[in-house]
Amino acid sequence: MRAVLILWAPPGRCRRRNVLKCEYAVRGEIVNIAQRLQQELLDKPGTLPFDEILYCNIGNPQSLGQHPITFFREVLALCDYPSILDKSETQGLFSADSIERAWKILDQIPGRATGAYSHSQGIKGLRDAIAAGIEARDGCPADPNDIFLTDGASPAVHMMMQLLISSEKDGILCPIPQYPLYSASIALHGGTLVPYYLDEASGWGLETSELKKQLEDAKSKGISVRALVVINPGNPTGQVLAEGNQRDIVEFCKKEGLVLLADEVYQENVYVPDKKFHSFKKVSRSMGYGEADISLVSFQSVSKGYYGECGKRGGYMEVTGFSADIREQIYKMASVNLCSNISGQILASLVMSPPKVGDESYDSYRGERDGILSSLARRAKTLEDALNSLEGITCNKAEGAMYLFPQINLPQKAIEAAKAAKTVPDTFYCRQLLNATGIVVVPGSGFGQVPGTWHFRCTILPQEDKIPAIVTRLTDFHKKFMDEYRD
């Protein structure tokens, strides 16, 4: 059964209240304190117990020293300044296949101008390349007309929330812990977040019994649940779903007529040998479900993976299983923003259609890609082991994505001290950690957690030579903190 979207919005919804309700902890209170401390380090060197701020709050790899992929940047440079292509010295500066790919892309852009508006879904030739990449990944057909290129995955998520939510009676099932883009977008659009709790004891497992329970609970409160968000690999939790679990989720959405919003921005970030990324598109088609059976929106981004091109703002949503009139509304929404930026569009096509075996750049591309991913896997393991060695901390493995999300069993004295400081315990801990070490992490309360449990999220992104210092500073701080607040 296909999901039905209500495209009518009640008059007088208080948008100002929605803005006030909206929160985004990844760049919240702790980061604001860090930026003040950063200025203090500049203004008054030597006055703080550390000499640099280590930003472990945001999945922003290149801000922490990760290099971009050479082939991607060669193609971008050539596309943005095509007259280089006519110069004889270019052959010696750029690989033959990046020159060839740049010509191919420019021939697909009207006027060969990356400064021109494009089709509101994105340049058709680039969507062809992305669709081909999806087909190569999944082994099932992908239609370029189902692809909407966006300025990162974030605006695509906002667009879908705008379409799905018409009042606070419209609910969206979201994982807890969740990436706060979802809670923020649902708040901004005046909807209701319907939580389903991931099971920390089973490595952040997603049980369909929990989905059913939360769905029924929402219905009993008069909430009409429209969609189910799944983030796979998970942020902040780092789990990679087993294919059988994904089949159960597809079955659940089909049975309940829910739109499946599959956030797959970490699809290239899988670090454990016993897990593999399967797209929900591939899983649903392998179950024999097609356009008429399930409404599925798959999100991808150029911000993650091994490319980490966060600032280029590229990504897409693949929209399948919606009726023509709803597709028309989605296109209308996209057209209001005219188009996404062309560099982001080009990058999204390169991410989904990178150099192949035999291409001149393949070996260097493969070396850069594997080097980054193997380093991320090592950093994840080192930090996971360090966290698990600390008193009162348990940390599930980061099977994928870019984060660790340890649980801290805080002494009652620390909980009382947090209350006295008019803050919640995990924020109190993160604030103390920052003030003592310069390490910036995000309190678990910014992602949601089982009431009475406390966590923080730390990225695995600082370069490997920085990891020992982070482990040392964190370990020393934690020992002192636990001694100070021991019951």
Ligand SMILES: Cc1ncc(COP(=O)(O)O)c(CN[C@@H]2CONC2=O)c1O
């Ligand atoms: C699960 C998930 N979906 C979407 C996005 C948005 O990506 P775009 O850059 O394409 O809009 C992010 C970004 N990750 C945020 C940003 O850094 N740290 C985070 O947790 C994310 O983690």
